[in-house]
Amino acid sequence: MDVQIDANSGFCWGVVRTVEIAEELLKSRDNVHVLGHIIHNPREIERLEQAGLRTVTIEDFPSLSGSGATVLIRAHGEPPATYQEAFKHEIELVDATCPVVTKLQERVRKFFLDGYQVVVFGKKNHAEVLGVRGVCHDKCIVVLNAEEALEQVDVSKPTVLFSQTTMDRPGFFKVRDALKEKIADLVVDTMESIATDFHAKDTICGQVSGREKKLAEFAAERDVMIFVAGRASSNGKVLFNVCKDANPRTHFIEGLDELNVEWLENATKIGISGATSTPHWLMEQVRDSIQQHVAA
């Protein structure tokens, strides 16, 4: 039996960077915390917690005050209010926000300050979107699909559309095209070009979008696919669906304990893939377990 891990799967460089910063801090300091789960993968969280990392929320800041605690900001980033709160409680922050997310926040801030109506294609309560909402004082419109955009966006205003970095690109294009059509209709109705100041900024991360095509090709060549990711991973859901569309015999697992060997029946080529937050060691565990099952 041929069992292969997808060479393009595993941590994106933004997550690698965050985990490396956490590991360095744990080597040199005590009392290291992270604000929210460091990544959407319970097994990797467990590993880092065993090394001493403690997960906290912003409500824990008052109790950390004066304790010499270091608090890490994870790759998703935070709203400005978090930095103000840390300053108030004299907590040292180490900022491991992914540079791609920082750039998104900067672009959103610029358009917001220039008076644009900011629309974000994403999940309202996703950590990254909470950070983006924060930079425009929660005055942006967050939409999950074209229908929501058509309902909520006033296209007579100068408008800019951004995307959460881990959303799917076809979905972004649907939202963009729906708004463009609505603008075109408005221009025809009013006979004025009042709504032509519209910008669509594709801010989907190349680390996510670039993987979809390669993953679909890899999955289509396999008899069975095992997709490993945390259930809270937004990117994991997108990539799992790509995998499932290319290969209906795709199964989602969070860890080795969920692997069901009955899925492998009559399969000779098995593929393993994961989200940008899935550690390579976890996919290796799954591969080794399948190989042991075959050898038994």
Ligand code: SF4
């Ligand atoms: S998916 Fe992209 S934006 Fe998100 S953490 Fe990774 S590199 Fe950064």
